[in-house]
Amino acid sequence: MEPIIQAFFDPDTSTVSYVVHSGAGSDCAVIDSVLDFDPKSGRTRTANADRMVDYVHEHGLNTVWLLETHAHADHLSAAPYLKKKLGGRVGIGAGITAVQKAFSHVLNRRDRFDGMEFDHLFQPDEEFHIGAIKAQALHVPGHTPADMAYRIGDAVFVGDTMFMPDVGTARCDFPGGSAATLYQSVRRLLSLPPETRLFMCHDYPPAGRTAQWVTTVAEQRASNIHIHDGVSEQQFVEMRTKRDATLSMPTLILPAIQVNISAGKLPEPEDNGVRYLRIPLDAI
Template identity: 55%
Template sequence: MNPQVESFHDPATGTFSHLVYDHDGGHAAIIDPVMDFEPASARIAYDSARRLLDAAHAHSLAVEWILETHAHADHMSAAAWLREQTGAKVAIGRGITGVQARFKEIFNLEPDFPVDGRQFDRLFADGDEFRIGTLDARVIATPGHTEDSITYVVGDAAFVGDTLFAPDTGTARADFPGGDAATLYRSLRRLLDLPAYTRLYLCHDYPPAGRDATPATTVAEERASNVHLAGDVDEDAYVHLRTNRDASLPVPKLLLPALQVNIRGGALPPAEGNGVRYLRIPLDRLGAA
C-alpha cells in the first residue's frame, strides 16, 4: 500500500510537517511537527501542531507515531505535546545519542541529563522496519547534515528531513557540530538510488521569487535537475561545493533554543526553583568570530 499524505507549512520557520496515514478511519504518523515560538517574548504555542491533530481527527485517524527525521536546528519540536494529546510513540534516529552528548557539553546541562536517547520511545537504526496501521515502513540512515538524520520510506513516499531540498535549492548544509559533507554525499546517493517515481517529502523549502513553497518532489526530478547533484557530480566535487557554500551561511536563528528542546524529544527544560523554565544562551561557542 502507498500512504495518504497531507502536508502543512509553517511559514515562520519554513518547515513542512506531514500527516501520513493508511486510510480514513485507520492509523497515522505525524512527521516533524513544529512548536510555535516567538523569540522576542519567548512565548510558545501549539497552533501549528494542532492543525495536524485537527486533520487526523477529520479523517478519524489514530495517531500511532510522532516521527522526527533529526534533531532540528531551525524549529522547536512539538513531539512531546503531541505525545500527551495522542499517546503516540516518539521516534528518532539512533544517532541522537551523539547529538545529545555534544550539546550537553555546549549548553553545560545538568550532570544527570541522560545522553542515551531515553527521552524518545524508539531509536531507529538503518534498515529498521515498523508499521503505521496497514502500511509497511522502513528506515534509511542518512547522516551528514546531522549524525542522527534518517529517512522514513513508506510505500512510494520517503520523508527525507533536511537531507535533500527541492531541485532548485539543492541539499542540506553539513557544517553543524557532527555534520560532514562527504557523509552527506553518500546519504544523498542512497536517496537517489530509490525508484524514480518515489515521492520525496521535504522538511523545508526555501523557494526563489516566483515559486511557492513545495512539500514534495520526486527522485526523478532530483536526479535530473538538483543544482548540487545533477550530472553525476562526484564526491570530491560535491564536498568542495558544499564546504564553500556552508562557509557563507549564517547560524540558524533558532539553533540555540531549538536544540535544547529537540534533544529532549520536544520537551521543555525542567522548571527551576521559581517555577519558570529557562533556555540557555552560550556565548562565543557557535559561528565565526
C-alpha cells in the same frame, strides 16, 4: 500501498510537517511537528500542532508514531504536546546520542547521552508499520549523525538531506556533520526507483516560486542544483564546504537544539514557575 499524506507548512520556519495514514479510521504517523516559538518574547504557542490535531480527529485517525527525521536546529518539536493530545511513540534515529554528546559541552549538560528521552531509537534500515503500511527508517547522516529518512509505502520523507531541486542540499557544518557522508546518503536515496515520491522537510523558494515540498527521485537526479547526476563526491564536498563557510547560524538553533535533543521536552519550571532555556555566550 500508497499512503495518504497531508502536509502542513509553517511559513515562519519554512518547515513542512506531515500526517501519514491509509484512510479514515486508520493508524497514522506525524512527521516533524512544529511548536510555535517567538524568539523575541520567548512565548510558545500550539497553532501549528493544533492544525494537525484537528486533522487527525476529523479523519478518526489513531496516532501510533510521532517521528523526527533529526534534531532540528530551526524549530522546536511539538512531539510532547501531540503525544499528550493524540498518543503515539516519539521516534528518532539512534544516532541522536552522538548529537546529544556533541552539544553537551556547549549547553553544559551532564545528563545521560543514551537517547532515553525518546520512546524509540531507530536502527539503520529498521522496518516498522503504520497500521497496514510498511515503513523503513533509512539512516542518512551528513547533515547530522542522527538523520533518518522514513520510507513509507511509495514515499520517502527525506528530512534535511536535500531540498527541492532548485534549492539543493542541506548544510553539513553542524557538529558531526560531513559533506562526504551527506553525498553518499543522498546518492543512496537517489538510487531508489525514479518514480519514488520525495517529501521535503523545508522549502526556501527562490523569488517568484511559491513553497513546494514534493518531488521525485527522477526530478532530483535530473536537476538538483547541488547533486544532480554527474556531480562527483569531490565536486560536491568542495561546493558544500565553501558554501557552508558563508552561512550564519539558524535563528533558533540554541533554543531548538536543547529542546529537540530531549525529544521536544521543555525544561522543567523553576521555583518561580517559569521555564528557562540556556543561551551560551561566545560558545559557538
